[in-house]
Amino acid sequence: MARPESRPGAAVRVPLREVQDAPPLPSIEGGFKTILADPPWRFANRTGKVAPEHRRLERYSTMTLDAIKQLPVADIAAKNAHLYLWVPNALLPEGMAVMEAWGFRYVSNVVWAKRRIDGGPDGRGVGFYFRNVTELILFGVRGNMRTLQPARSQVNMIESRKREHSRKPDEQYPFIEACSPGPFLEMFARHAQPGWSAWGDEAAADVTPRGQVHRGYGGGAIDVPHLRPHARIPQQAAQVLGVEFRRRYESGLSIRDLATETGYSIQRIRSLLMSAGTELRERGGANTGHFPPG
Ligand SMILES: C[S@@+](CC[C@H](N)C(=O)[O-])C[C@H]1O[C@@H](n2cnc3c(N)ncnc32)[C@H](O)[C@@H]1O
Numbered sequence: 211m212a213r214p215e216s217r218p219g220a221a222v223r224v225p226l227r228e229v230q231d232a233p234p235l236p237s238i239e240g241g242f243k244t245i246l247a248d249p250p251w252r253f254a255n256r257t258g259k260v261a262p263e264h265r266r267l268e269r270y271s272t273m274t275l276d277a278i279k280q281l282p283v284a285d286i287a288a289k290n291a292h293l294y295l296w297v298p299n300a301l302l303p304e305g306m307a308v309m310e311a312w313g314f315r316y317v318s319n320v321v322w323a324k325r326r327i328d329g330g331p332d333g334r335g336v337g338f339y340f341r342n343v344t345e346l347i348l349f350g351v352r353g354n355m356r357t358l359q360p361a362r363s364q365v366n367m368i369e370s371r372k373r374e375h376s377r378k379p380d381e382q383y384p385f386i387e388a389c390s391p392g393p394f395l396e397m398f399a400r401h402a403q404p405g406w407s408a409w410g411d412e413a414a415a416d417v418t419p420r421g422q423v424h425r426g427y428g429g430g431a432i433d434v435p436h437l438r439p440h441a442r443i444p445q446q447a448a449q450v451l452g453v454e455f456r457r458r459y460e461s462g463l464s465i466r467d468l469a470t471e472t473g474y475s476i477q478r479i480r481s482l483l484m485s486a487g488t489e490l491r492e493r494g495g496a497n498t499g500h501f502p503p504g
Pocket residue numbers: 231232248249250251270271272273376377378379398399400401409410411412419
Protein backbone atom coordinates (compact mmCIF):
# COMPACT_ATOMS: atom_id res chain seq x y z
CA MET A 211 0.00 0.00 0.00
CA ALA A 212 1.35 3.43 -0.92
CA ARG A 213 2.22 5.49 2.11
CA PRO A 214 2.34 9.26 2.31
CA GLU A 215 5.75 10.93 2.23
CA SER A 216 7.09 11.61 5.69
CA ARG A 217 10.25 12.46 7.49
CA PRO A 218 11.80 9.65 9.49
CA GLY A 219 10.53 9.70 13.05
CA ALA A 220 7.61 11.97 12.24
CA ALA A 221 4.08 11.00 13.16
CA VAL A 222 2.17 10.38 9.95
CA ARG A 223 -1.51 9.92 9.19
CA VAL A 224 -2.24 6.98 6.97
CA PRO A 225 -5.39 7.12 4.88
CA LEU A 226 -8.31 5.70 6.81
CA ARG A 227 -9.50 2.41 5.43
CA GLU A 228 -12.99 1.04 5.57
CA VAL A 229 -14.00 -0.89 8.67
CA GLN A 230 -13.42 -4.56 7.93
CA ASP A 231 -15.32 -7.53 9.24
CA ALA A 232 -13.25 -9.62 11.57
CA PRO A 233 -12.92 -13.27 10.58
CA PRO A 234 -14.18 -15.90 13.03
CA LEU A 235 -11.92 -16.61 15.99
CA PRO A 236 -9.16 -19.06 15.08
CA SER A 237 -9.06 -22.45 16.71
CA ILE A 238 -6.27 -24.90 17.41
CA GLU A 239 -6.27 -28.50 18.50
CA GLY A 240 -6.54 -28.67 22.30
CA GLY A 241 -7.32 -24.95 22.45
CA PHE A 242 -5.15 -21.89 23.10
CA LYS A 243 -3.45 -22.12 26.47
CA THR A 244 -2.79 -18.42 26.70
CA ILE A 245 -4.91 -15.59 25.34
CA LEU A 246 -4.06 -11.90 25.33
CA ALA A 247 -6.92 -9.53 24.50
CA ASP A 248 -7.12 -5.76 24.14
CA PRO A 249 -10.77 -5.16 23.23
CA PRO A 250 -12.06 -2.04 21.48
CA TRP A 251 -14.06 -0.91 24.52
CA ARG A 252 -16.77 1.61 23.81
CA PHE A 253 -16.72 4.59 26.15
CA ALA A 254 -19.81 6.58 27.13
CA ASN A 255 -18.22 9.72 25.66
CA ARG A 256 -17.60 8.69 22.06
CA THR A 257 -16.68 12.10 20.72
CA GLY A 258 -14.03 13.11 23.26
CA LYS A 259 -10.45 13.46 22.06
CA VAL A 260 -9.32 10.22 23.66
CA ALA A 261 -12.22 8.13 22.36
CA PRO A 262 -11.12 5.55 19.80
CA GLU A 263 -13.75 6.64 17.31
CA HIS A 264 -13.21 10.42 17.66
CA ARG A 265 -14.32 11.70 14.23
CA ARG A 266 -11.22 13.57 13.12
CA LEU A 267 -8.74 11.32 14.87
CA GLU A 268 -10.55 8.13 13.93
CA ARG A 269 -8.49 5.28 15.26
CA TYR A 270 -10.61 2.14 15.22
CA SER A 271 -14.18 1.03 15.62
CA THR A 272 -15.43 -0.13 19.00
CA MET A 273 -17.72 -2.88 20.28
CA THR A 274 -20.52 -2.88 22.84
CA LEU A 275 -19.92 -4.68 26.10
CA ASP A 276 -22.45 -7.34 25.09
CA ALA A 277 -20.75 -7.96 21.75
CA ILE A 278 -17.40 -8.40 23.51
CA LYS A 279 -18.91 -10.75 26.08
CA GLN A 280 -20.56 -12.83 23.38
CA LEU A 281 -17.32 -13.69 21.59
CA PRO A 282 -17.01 -17.49 21.85
CA VAL A 283 -13.63 -17.37 23.61
CA ALA A 284 -14.54 -20.30 25.85
CA ASP A 285 -14.79 -22.48 22.72
CA ILE A 286 -11.27 -21.79 21.53
CA ALA A 287 -9.43 -21.69 24.88
CA ALA A 288 -7.85 -24.83 26.33
CA LYS A 289 -9.53 -26.47 29.32
CA ASN A 290 -6.73 -25.08 31.45
CA ALA A 291 -5.77 -21.65 30.21
CA HIS A 292 -4.60 -18.15 31.10
CA LEU A 293 -6.20 -14.87 30.00
CA TYR A 294 -4.46 -11.48 29.97
CA LEU A 295 -7.16 -8.86 29.45
CA TRP A 296 -6.40 -5.15 28.99
CA VAL A 297 -9.00 -2.97 30.70
CA PRO A 298 -9.18 0.82 30.94
CA ASN A 299 -9.21 1.99 34.54
CA ALA A 300 -12.72 3.40 34.10
CA LEU A 301 -14.10 0.04 32.92
CA LEU A 302 -12.80 -2.34 35.56
CA PRO A 303 -16.26 -3.81 36.35
CA GLU A 304 -16.84 -4.39 32.62
CA GLY A 305 -13.47 -6.12 32.38
CA MET A 306 -14.43 -8.48 35.20
CA ALA A 307 -17.73 -9.21 33.45
CA VAL A 308 -15.98 -10.04 30.17
CA MET A 309 -13.50 -12.29 31.93
CA GLU A 310 -16.34 -14.23 33.52
CA ALA A 311 -18.35 -14.40 30.29
CA TRP A 312 -15.34 -15.89 28.52
CA GLY A 313 -15.05 -18.61 31.20
CA PHE A 314 -12.11 -17.31 33.25
CA ARG A 315 -11.85 -16.37 36.92
CA TYR A 316 -9.95 -13.28 37.93
CA VAL A 317 -6.88 -14.02 40.06
CA SER A 318 -4.42 -11.15 39.66
CA ASN A 319 -3.29 -8.26 37.48
CA VAL A 320 -0.29 -6.67 35.83
CA VAL A 321 0.19 -2.90 35.88
CA TRP A 322 1.68 -1.02 32.97
CA ALA A 323 3.40 2.05 34.42
CA LYS A 324 3.99 4.54 31.63
CA ARG A 325 7.35 6.19 31.94
CA ARG A 326 8.91 9.27 30.43
CA ILE A 327 12.20 9.10 28.63
CA ASP A 328 14.00 10.11 31.86
CA GLY A 329 12.21 7.39 33.85
CA GLY A 330 9.65 9.64 35.58
CA PRO A 331 5.91 8.92 35.36
CA ASP A 332 4.48 9.98 32.01
CA GLY A 333 2.05 12.66 33.16
CA ARG A 334 0.50 13.17 29.73
CA GLY A 335 -2.14 10.60 30.58
CA VAL A 336 -5.79 11.55 30.70
CA GLY A 337 -8.56 10.89 33.18
CA PHE A 338 -11.63 12.56 34.59
CA TYR A 339 -10.71 11.98 38.24
CA PHE A 340 -6.95 11.44 38.14
CA ARG A 341 -4.30 11.76 35.49
CA ASN A 342 -3.75 8.12 34.61
CA VAL A 343 -0.17 6.97 34.27
CA THR A 344 -1.03 3.28 34.52
CA GLU A 345 -3.13 0.73 32.65
CA LEU A 346 -4.19 -2.67 33.86
CA ILE A 347 -4.06 -6.17 32.50
CA LEU A 348 -6.47 -8.42 34.36
CA PHE A 349 -5.09 -11.92 34.71
CA GLY A 350 -7.57 -14.80 34.77
CA VAL A 351 -7.37 -18.57 34.90
CA ARG A 352 -9.61 -21.19 33.39
CA GLY A 353 -9.54 -24.64 34.97
CA ASN A 354 -6.36 -25.18 36.88
CA MET A 355 -3.02 -23.88 35.73
CA ARG A 356 -0.30 -22.14 37.68
CA THR A 357 2.06 -19.69 36.05
CA LEU A 358 5.41 -21.03 34.84
CA GLN A 359 8.43 -21.09 37.14
CA PRO A 360 9.94 -17.72 35.95
CA ALA A 361 6.69 -15.99 36.90
CA ARG A 362 7.40 -16.59 40.58
CA SER A 363 10.13 -13.96 40.44
CA GLN A 364 8.36 -11.75 37.90
CA VAL A 365 6.99 -8.55 39.46
CA ASN A 366 3.49 -7.68 38.25
CA MET A 367 4.56 -4.47 36.59
CA ILE A 368 5.74 -3.43 33.13
CA GLU A 369 7.51 -0.08 33.04
CA SER A 370 7.98 1.43 29.63
CA ARG A 371 7.26 4.41 27.44
CA LYS A 372 3.98 4.80 25.67
CA ARG A 373 3.53 4.97 21.95
CA GLU A 374 0.60 5.56 19.60
CA HIS A 375 -2.92 5.90 20.97
CA SER A 376 -3.95 2.61 22.62
CA ARG A 377 -0.79 0.78 21.49
CA LYS A 378 0.35 -1.59 24.20
CA PRO A 379 3.98 -2.14 25.14
CA ASP A 380 5.97 -4.82 23.32
CA GLU A 381 7.36 -5.83 26.72
CA GLN A 382 4.07 -7.65 27.27
CA TYR A 383 5.10 -10.47 24.93
CA PRO A 384 8.30 -11.66 26.67
CA PHE A 385 6.50 -11.13 29.98
CA ILE A 386 3.62 -13.41 28.99
CA GLU A 387 5.81 -15.97 27.25
CA ALA A 388 7.89 -16.32 30.41
CA CYS A 389 4.86 -16.75 32.65
CA SER A 390 2.35 -18.76 30.61
CA PRO A 391 2.52 -21.65 28.15
CA GLY A 392 1.68 -21.60 24.43
CA PRO A 393 -0.08 -21.91 22.11
CA PHE A 394 -0.62 -18.14 22.31
CA LEU A 395 -3.45 -16.13 20.77
CA GLU A 396 -3.67 -12.36 20.65
CA MET A 397 -7.20 -11.05 20.16
CA PHE A 398 -7.74 -7.58 18.62
CA ALA A 399 -4.13 -7.65 17.46
CA ARG A 400 -2.69 -4.89 15.29
CA HIS A 401 0.97 -5.87 15.10
CA ALA A 402 1.62 -9.57 14.53
CA GLN A 403 4.06 -11.26 16.89
CA PRO A 404 6.30 -14.17 15.90
CA GLY A 405 5.05 -17.39 17.46
CA TRP A 406 1.58 -15.99 18.19
CA SER A 407 -1.75 -16.47 16.42
CA ALA A 408 -3.35 -13.10 15.84
CA TRP A 409 -7.02 -12.21 15.37
CA GLY A 410 -8.82 -8.91 14.89
CA ASP A 411 -10.11 -6.71 12.10
CA GLU A 412 -6.66 -5.12 11.77
CA ALA A 413 -4.62 -8.24 12.48
CA ALA A 414 -3.88 -9.30 8.90
CA ALA A 415 -0.33 -8.56 7.77
CA ASP A 416 -1.56 -6.57 4.76
CA VAL A 417 -3.83 -4.29 6.80
CA THR A 418 -2.48 -0.92 7.87
CA PRO A 419 -4.05 0.08 11.19
CA ARG A 420 -6.18 3.20 10.89
CA GLY A 421 -5.24 6.32 12.82
CA GLN A 422 -1.80 7.57 13.60
CA VAL A 423 1.32 5.45 13.45
CA HIS A 424 4.86 6.47 14.27
CA ARG A 425 7.43 5.24 11.84
CA GLY A 426 11.19 5.32 11.84
CA TYR A 427 11.18 5.34 15.60
CA GLY A 428 10.12 2.41 17.75
CA GLY A 429 9.43 4.47 20.85
CA GLY A 430 6.64 6.67 19.48
CA ALA A 431 5.93 10.28 20.35
CA ILE A 432 8.65 11.87 22.41
CA ASP A 433 7.82 12.55 26.02
CA VAL A 434 9.88 15.07 27.92
CA PRO A 435 9.76 16.61 31.39
CA HIS A 436 7.79 19.83 31.46
CA LEU A 437 10.16 22.77 32.08
CA ARG A 438 9.59 26.49 32.53
CA PRO A 439 11.36 28.46 29.76
CA HIS A 440 14.64 29.10 31.56
CA ALA A 441 14.53 26.30 34.12
CA ARG A 442 17.64 24.17 34.33
CA ILE A 443 17.26 20.59 33.24
CA PRO A 444 18.64 17.97 35.68
CA GLN A 445 21.94 16.58 34.41
CA GLN A 446 20.82 12.97 34.10
CA ALA A 447 17.69 13.95 32.15
CA ALA A 448 19.78 16.25 29.94
CA GLN A 449 22.05 13.36 29.00
CA VAL A 450 19.19 11.01 28.18
CA LEU A 451 17.35 13.65 26.19
CA GLY A 452 20.51 14.69 24.35
CA VAL A 453 21.07 11.13 23.13
CA GLU A 454 17.44 10.76 22.09
CA PHE A 455 17.34 14.11 20.28
CA ARG A 456 20.58 13.29 18.52
CA ARG A 457 19.16 9.99 17.26
CA ARG A 458 16.11 11.73 15.86
CA TYR A 459 18.07 14.64 14.46
CA GLU A 460 20.47 12.28 12.71
CA SER A 461 17.55 10.36 11.22
CA GLY A 462 16.24 13.54 9.59
CA LEU A 463 14.27 15.68 12.04
CA SER A 464 15.22 19.35 12.25
CA ILE A 465 15.86 21.37 15.39
CA ARG A 466 12.57 23.11 14.72
CA ASP A 467 10.75 19.75 14.45
CA LEU A 468 12.16 18.72 17.82
CA ALA A 469 11.19 22.05 19.35
CA THR A 470 7.65 21.75 18.01
CA GLU A 471 7.29 18.19 19.21
CA THR A 472 8.61 18.82 22.70
CA GLY A 473 7.56 22.42 23.33
CA TYR A 474 11.19 23.25 24.19
CA SER A 475 12.88 26.34 22.78
CA ILE A 476 15.14 26.10 19.73
CA GLN A 477 18.00 27.19 21.98
CA ARG A 478 17.36 24.40 24.47
CA ILE A 479 17.17 21.75 21.74
CA ARG A 480 20.34 23.08 20.16
CA SER A 481 22.25 22.99 23.41
CA LEU A 482 21.02 19.47 24.28
CA LEU A 483 22.06 18.27 20.83
CA MET A 484 25.46 19.89 21.19
CA SER A 485 26.03 18.41 24.62
CA ALA A 486 25.36 14.99 23.08
CA GLY A 487 28.14 15.62 20.56
CA THR A 488 25.81 16.03 17.58
CA GLU A 489 27.20 17.40 14.33
CA LEU A 490 24.72 20.11 13.47
CA ARG A 491 23.68 20.63 9.87
CA GLU A 492 23.76 24.00 8.19
CA ARG A 493 20.38 25.29 7.10
CA GLY A 494 21.03 23.92 3.60
CA GLY A 495 21.86 20.46 5.01
CA ALA A 496 25.68 20.40 5.26
CA ASN A 497 27.35 19.78 8.60
CA THR A 498 28.83 22.70 10.48
CA GLY A 499 31.41 20.59 12.22
CA HIS A 500 31.65 18.57 15.38
CA PHE A 501 30.60 20.06 18.68
CA PRO A 502 32.31 18.41 21.63
CA PRO A 503 30.18 17.55 24.66
CA GLY A 504 30.15 20.32 27.20
C1 LIG B 1 -7.48 -1.35 21.51
S1 LIG B 1 -7.16 -1.74 19.83
C2 LIG B 1 -5.89 -2.93 19.96
C3 LIG B 1 -4.54 -2.29 20.12
C4 LIG B 1 -3.40 -3.27 20.08
N1 LIG B 1 -3.40 -4.11 21.28
C5 LIG B 1 -2.07 -2.54 20.00
O1 LIG B 1 -1.29 -2.61 20.96
O2 LIG B 1 -1.79 -1.92 18.97
C6 LIG B 1 -8.57 -2.71 19.39
C7 LIG B 1 -8.55 -3.35 18.02
O3 LIG B 1 -9.77 -4.08 17.84
C8 LIG B 1 -10.19 -3.92 16.49
N2 LIG B 1 -11.65 -4.17 16.36
C9 LIG B 1 -12.67 -3.27 16.44
N3 LIG B 1 -13.85 -3.87 16.26
C10 LIG B 1 -13.59 -5.18 16.02
C11 LIG B 1 -14.41 -6.32 15.74
N4 LIG B 1 -15.73 -6.24 15.68
N5 LIG B 1 -13.80 -7.51 15.57
C12 LIG B 1 -12.44 -7.59 15.62
N6 LIG B 1 -11.62 -6.56 15.88
C13 LIG B 1 -12.18 -5.37 16.08
C14 LIG B 1 -9.81 -2.49 16.18
O4 LIG B 1 -9.79 -2.25 14.77
C15 LIG B 1 -8.44 -2.39 16.84
O5 LIG B 1 -7.45 -2.86 15.96
